[in-house]
Amino acid sequence: MNEPDQSVATCAQMIDPFGRTVSYLRVSVTDRCDFRCVYCMAEDMTFLPKRDVLSLEELDRLCSAFVAKGVRKLRLTGGEPLVRKNIMQLFRSLGRHLESGALEELTVTTNGSQLARHAAELADCGVKRINVSIDTLDHDKFKKITRWGDLGRVMEGLRAAQKAGLAVKINAVALKGVNEHEIETMMTWAHGEGMDITFIETMPLGEISEDRTDQYLPLSLVRQRLQERFTLSDIPYKTGGPARYVEVAETGGRLGFITPLTHNFCESCNRVRVTCTGTLYMCLGQDDAADLRAPLRASESDDLLNTAIDEAITRKPKGHDFVIERQSSKPSVARHMSVTGG
Ligand code: SAM
Ligand code: SF4
Numbered sequence: 564m565n566e567p568d569q570s571v572a573t574c575a576q577m578i579d580p581f582g583r584t585v586s587y588l589r590v591s592v593t594d595r596c597d598f599r600c601v602y603c604m605a606e607d608m609t610f611l612p613k614r615d616v617l618s619l620e621e622l623d624r625l626c627s628a629f630v631a632k633g634v635r636k637l638r639l640t641g642g643e644p645l646v647r648k649n650i651m652q653l654f655r656s657l658g659r660h661l662e663s664g665a666l667e668e669l670t671v672t673t674n675g676s677q678l679a680r681h682a683a684e685l686a687d688c689g690v691k692r693i694n695v696s697i698d699t700l701d702h703d704k705f706k707k708i709t710r711w712g713d714l715g716r717v718m719e720g721l722r723a724a725q726k727a728g729l730a731v732k733i734n735a736v737a738l739k740g741v742n743e744h745e746i747e748t749m750m751t752w753a754h755g756e757g758m759d760i761t762f763i764e765t766m767p768l769g770e771i772s773e774d775r776t777d778q779y780l781p782l783s784l785v786r787q788r789l790q791e792r793f794t795l796s797d798i799p800y801k802t803g804g805p806a807r808y809v810e811v812a813e814t815g816g817r818l819g820f821i822t823p824l825t826h827n828f829c830e831s832c833n834r835v836r837v838t839c840t841g842t843l844y845m846c847l848g849q850d851d852a853a854d855l856r857a858p859l860r861a862s863e864s865d866d867l868l869n870t871a872i873d874e875a876i877t878r879k880p881k882g883h884d885f886v887i888e889r890q891s892s893k894p895s896v897a898r899h900m901s902v903t904g905g
Contacts, residue, residue, distance in 0.1 A: 593646065601708055617856060651681065654669070654690065670694070694734050733759070738778050760819070795810070804821075853872075
């Protein structure tokens with residue numbers, strides 16, 4: 564491991580009331596997106612006015628404050644991070660923390676639509692691995708799920724990413740009756756292309772136009788079905804995120820499961836999230852939050868910001884309590900995933 568960065572004044576680490584060290588920050592750099600995935604957004608979303616959104620310089624300052632407080636892994640997400648104007652400037656400037664060794668990993672979660680034009684530069688900024696979200700390999704179904712997306716373009720992006728030397732992990736939301744019978748095909752495709760793949764259960768975040776109980780497919784069932792045809796062995800592989808991994812003997816590839824609903828993963832949570840307006844959420848599944856934009860904009864020094872972060876970490880809750888049940892059509896949390904970032 565590299566020596567810590569001397570240019571980043573190190574502050575006290577972030578340790579929450581349950582003794583968990585916060586070392587992973589996910590930042591939603593925009594709430595906007597060029598897709599309208601049915602489980603994520605309504606088609607007629609109202610986006611934030613630009614003045615409420617942190618500038619790229621403010622985002623850099625905010626991220627750097629977290630790095631000084633012990634964040635080792637930083638993921639930019641959204642909305643769609645790669646549709647934000649001049650976003651490469653932010654990757655480029657955050658890359659300095661990789662060079663200095665203060666940050667272990669800078670990464671991104673993307674829908675892949677803009678990857679073809681950005682992949683080489685991402686690699687040049689020090690990004691080594693990326694997550695690309697693809698829920699189906701069927702072009703028509705892809706259009707139905709994303710409403711506005713084009714699978715061909717995303718595939719071009721994947722090729723560009725691999726050519727640039729980026730390791731790609733595919734993220735797919737398991738959707739009952741939609742990609743339920745494609746899971747095996749997607750897994751063998753991803754592994755055949757040298758990519759890891761992770762399946763995610765739908766989370767009850769934000770009002771959407773569909774009924775979530777119709778979409779929810781428990782991954783315990785997915786795993787059970789895969790086990791009828793494949794040999795899955797649990798492995799201790801960790802990427803700092805909530806996925807649990809297995810190795811698939813027949814394909815030699817890695818398969819992850821993110822199961823917020825069937826298996827609570829909160830006990831090992833090392834993450835916090837910031838929205839593009841500078842709101843810090845200590846838990847994806849709870850409403851409690853802290854405003855970091857006011858302290859950020861109130862002074863050029865980071866003292867107020869650091870105090871606000873420290874205070875917020877003392878309020879990190881033990882866990883979430885997502886439920887998807889027939890009786891309640893309301894989401895557990897009103898904000899959309901595109902606000903807090905996946
Ligand atoms: N636009 C980028 C993308 O799609 O990868 C980044 C943001 S997106 C909100 C991050 C991840 O969250 C995606 O993999 C998406 O499939 C997932 N996601 C969105 N809404 C979700 C929900 N309600 N439940 C589970 N996963 C969700
Ligand atoms: Fe956009 Fe990602 Fe949400 Fe799809 S999941 S609408 S690509 S933010």
